[in-house]
Ligand code: ATP
């Protein structure tokens with residue numbers, strides 16, 4: 439694609455469309471084009487090699503799963519609309535697997551009867567379907583996506599701990615081989631259940647997750663975990679900012695009441711709502727700035743920070759000037775944390791049509807139901823273990839390993855016999871990794887203004903071989919064909935551009951696709967038996983002898 443796609447708002451999504459990695463079929467559903475599929479396969483290979491090396495065994499479970507299993511585990515009712523349900527022609531209930539704990543536990547209870555067969559760790563690389571409320575950022579948050587998921591079963595805690603650590607190390611090796619800058623952090627377990635878990639986050643400004651880590655110590659957790667572990671909510675913070683769940687109450691008054699803010703004419707409370715539900719709160723109005731600075735805003739006990747229009751724009755992606763009828767004389771009052779929250783909850787993509795031309799009193803039918811969160815951890819706090827100050831970073835969750843305990847094995851009666859012939863409920867772990875999401879994460883960390891810069895182990899091809907004037911020049915055709923054949927013989931993966939296009943077009947496409955090496959064969963160089971060579975990250979190409987140029991790749 440020559441143009442920037444209009445509906446893509448993170449760089450990886452743009453580049454994946456432009457470079458011909460993916461195409462969208464419908465919201466959250468993507469076709470992997472030939473170039474993209476090669477990348478996906480490389481990632482899968484790395485994952486398989488590292489998983490196999492730990493002794494885990496690959497299998498493949500169905501996407502469609504019978505409801506009975508989910509009723510057994512108690513999750514049929516618990517799973518919300520994210521789980522897609524369907525009926526077969528006999529009106530039996532099924533779902534499209536959002537995850538596979540039930541299926542693997544069912545397999546286990548049918549097949550494994552004795553402690554002697556433990557521990558076992560099974561994994562698959564399989565399609566998952568989650569009807570995400572707000573699919574976005576391309577394959578980063580899709581509805582149909584590929585996950586590597588592994589499930590282990592153990593006779594005792596010691597055995598479990600060893601495998602959990604092994605999986606932790608395995609994930610670190612996989613991401614290191616992919617040349618990603620990542621952090622492993624403590625995390626909550628969500629609706630997978632169980633107790634402890636660790637998330638693997640790839641660092642990226644566009645990431646939806648916030649990582650909290652110690653400047654000078656080992657502490658690292660995701661924000662939810664850090665919040666949960668913090669001693670107490672900061673009352674002031676909870677007044678200044680809240681995350682509001684599903685729409686129900688529709689009045690400013692109701693929200694203000696919940697927030698303990700006085701809904702008088704001097705305070706207008708704007709709730710920035712992402713489609714996913716969470717919102718941030720921006721206060722505005724014509725207040726006595728000094729009073730507010732001193733913390734005298736009605737209902738707000740903590741001094742607020744002030745933002746200029748430019749800062750609001752930067753934090754929320756929305757110009758304050760577009761926020762409806764504005765008194766331009768008075769600066770907006772924005773709780774900086776709220777703006778930051780809006781930014782990370784909604785990305786830079788807080789739909790501006792929320793905001794343009796609205797009449798605050800009438801149209802801002804603010805929708806709120808339940809205040810479920812308030813920030814009680816901020817940058818600069820001392821880490822829980824006392825070692826270092828807390829800092830925040832944005833990340834993309836690419837992997838998540840869980841300690842499930844006996845939640846599923848107990849609920850589903852997946853017992854085995856121990857050495858005394860007694861019933862033993864195995865301890866389980868599960869280990870997920872977002873294979874398709876990883877492709878986007880890799881691009882977030884590996885691109886420049888002109889396109890993708892694939893790390894060598896993941897590049898769909900190693901070499902972009904460009905022949906200029908291939909159709910008309912016999913010399914170019916002969917030399918380029920010969921190089922191509924040599925690559926085949928040497929096992930160098932080569933993308934051969936012999937199209938009848940202008941050099942500029944070919945160079946731009948090569949940069950966009952981002953293969954590690956580029957060779958250009960043209961008439962001018964061939965006069966001296968030379969071609970041009972450069973790596974993707976080199977500024978300029980160098981002249982190289984036709985005979986030795988492939989040495990750069992071997
Ligand atoms: P998220 O918090 O981003 O919704 P999750 O915590 O729901 O992810 P898990 O249940 O932990 O996801 O699944 C394991 C992995 O699957 C995640 O770490 C992520 O890499 C990947 N994944 C989850 N949901 C999606 C999705 N909608 N699109 C692409 N990959 C996903």
Ligand code: MG
Pocket residue numbers: none
């Ligand atoms: Mg999720």
Ligand code: MG
Pocket residue numbers: 628835
């Ligand atoms: Mg998560």
Ligand code: MG
Pocket residue numbers: 628637835837838
């Ligand atoms: Mg997770």
